[in-house]
Amino acid sequence: MIKKLLTGLNLLVFITVFSQSGIGTHTPEGALDISYPDNEWGLVLPHVDQAENTKNPMGGNVKKGTIVYDSKEDCIRYFNGDKWSGCLLRGITDPIKLDCSSAVLSKDVIINYPVSTQTTVSIPYSNLGVDFDYGETPFLSQNVTGLMAVLPSGSIKKGPGVLVFSISGTPSAKGEAKFSLSIAGVTCEFVITVKELY
Known part of the structure; x- marks a missing residue:
């Protein structure tokens, strides 16, 4: 027992x-x-x-x-x-943020005229994560068609920086040419105002 x-x-x-x-x-x-x-x-x-x-x-x-x-x-x-x-x-935030509302166009874009060479749009970004490499990426304009924004291959470095897009083509009308971006899983839209020749 x-x-x-x-x-x-x-x-x-x-x-x-x-x-x-x-x-x-x-x-x-x-x-x-x-x-x-x-x-x-x-x-x-x-x-x-x-x-x-x-x-x-x-x-x-x-x-x-x-x-x-x-x-x-x-x-x-x-x-x-x-x-x-x-x-x-x-909260959960994307490590990369694009500030499309602060896009800066280097030269005026005129209706029915080919965009002059060296025309660019600069978009600020911030990256809280690691460096991110990307390949060359083209984006076509919407609303006002006929334009293309090309981001040449490069890297989004950790910290603040600027992405520079080359603009080419001939805008079909005056008004707002809209570009919808998707880079590193982050989306935003920047706008180029197409003007008339005075």
Whole structure:
């Protein structure tokens, strides 16, 4: 009887000390292993209106290492045992931003006249990620047709910079020639105003 009792206690101690929990798996590979066989589901963290309002359901202080999604700050935060962290992840933004609204045309473009050589459009960018190489890319005008903007092959370097497009062709009408860009997965539109010859 004592032998059976000791065997049972040893087994219970072993399970308690070395137990792992698995959700969606029978073979957890960590203290807690959350898996889904089809790899289509994500983990949703507890949402709180503000991290500082988080409560321990057992009473007492919030446990060190607690992680929550703070709805007020719109980000993930954790508790270090003394205070809450700032935002770990705040929104998701593209590392590269194109500022098409600040496009600068180097020379006037006139209706029914071929665009003069060396006519360019400069578009500022900012890159928070790594350098990005691209090949030569042409873009045709819309609304006012007959123009092409060509971005010669190059790199978008980390930090601020400028992309310079060569403009060519003969505009079909006066008005706004629109160019829709898609570079490094980022889209924007710049406009060239086609004028009449005075």
